Amino acid sequence: MHSYLDFEKPLAEIEGKAEELRALARGEDGIEVEREAEALDQKARALLASLYKDLSPWRKCQVARHPARPHCKDYISALFTEFTPLAGDRGFSDDAAVMGGLARFNDRPVVVLGHEKGHDTASRLDRNFGMARPEGYRKAVRLMDMADRFGLPVVTLVDTPGAYPGKGAEERGQSEAIARATEKCLSIGVPLVSVVIGEGGSGGAVGIAAGNRVAMLEHSVYSVISPEGCASILWKDAGKMREAAEALRLTAQDLLTLGVVDRVIPEPMGGAQRDPAAAMANVGTAIQAMLDELSGQDRKALVAGRRKKFLEMGRNALPEPSSFIPAHFTQGRDRG
Structure with a gap:
């Protein structure tokens, strides 16, 4: 059903x-x-x-959030073998919103990690709906350090509304943890490929998605803020989320044009939730292709290429100023 x-x-x-x-x-x-x-x-x-x-950006947001879409745990089960989960940040605790460990991908040893939202009420509460706390990002740093030490490629699966904004998370250094994770992504000397499988929300997504190659599923989204959050700031009305989704350029197709992602992975008709097995197979094919593109590159080339990619992002495809930005947002500002 x-x-x-x-x-x-x-x-x-x-x-x-x-x-x-x-x-x-x-x-x-x-x-x-x-x-x-x-x-x-x-x-x-x-x-x-x-x-x-021809889904509108807001409808793509709805599809990306569909509870029946395959999640990180499903992809790991379907695409990776000999998965050995690793837990904890060796500093505070384990964060179930980020899962990862050692595995084999097409018989190749890798480190795989990603956001996990959960499938039912109990697991969603345990996973905090995929919203990671600082210890989740510090666990990701630990796993990427391990991959770098042993020369293992890293595969990340991104699916989060954003990092958890709770009081405890802020007290334990949420922004610092995300920054450290992003820095680690950019500095490791092994191939790093990332796939946005659902929602790619703000810094919470970038913290594990600053890869040599970044792909998005056809109906996934990736943005600096949610449409509801953007509408609340710009229009003081969360109900204008449709207009915000248009202005944010958050679809896979827009982001491919802007150079934010490198490829769009097709989904079965009706979205990944209608045929999870086919969607996961398509992701597996894309991961293999991205790893093949990076094979043979040495540490220096991988790091340099990754940094160059992010420094040049959007340079040749900057959008026109959005007509969706409300007038009150710019009125009264110094234009000199």
Whole structure:
């Protein structure tokens, strides 16, 4: 049974009707009822293709947040073997919002880590909905240090609304921990490839995504702030999140144009949540391709290439000033 987003309600009605018909497909009229159900299936497929043909940025946000999308733990189970989880930051505690460890990818030893949101109420609470605390980023630094020491490529899977903004996290140095993690990403002498599999929220995402190669799933998003947060600041109204999503240029397609990411990974029709196995296979293919592109590069070249990538990001594709920025935001400012 699918979980439907708001804009998928017409699709839910058609697919629900087809299921009802199949439940009634017994007796003498069973064949005829099945034909009607198949006709509804065809109509549903056409509507699904139409809905996903040109999703607005806000609808992509909704798809990226879909609770049924495969998460970090699913990707590790599907794509990596001999996974040995490692816990703790060796300073305060373990943060379940960031998981990682040693593994093999296509029989190649790697370190894999990422944000984990959880699948049900209990696991989401345990994982803090994928919002990492300082100890999560310090654990990521520890794992990247280990990878650097043993010459292991690093694969990161990004899926977070943002770093946890709670009082305790701030007291334990949240901003410093994210900065250290970002610095570590930029300085290790091994290949680092990152994939945004859902939400890439602000510094909480960048802390493990400053890689040699960065990819995004087709319907994932990556931005400096959530549309709701942006709307609250610019318009003083979180309800303008649709306008904010347009202005933020947060889609994979926009960010590929801006040079923020290197490739967009296709998703099955209807999003990764409709066919997780196919989506995860596509991600695996992209990870292998990115690692192949980096093979043979020495430590100096990997570090230099990574830093050059981020310094030049967006330089050749700067967007026009957004018409979405409200007038009151610039009124009264010194223009001299």
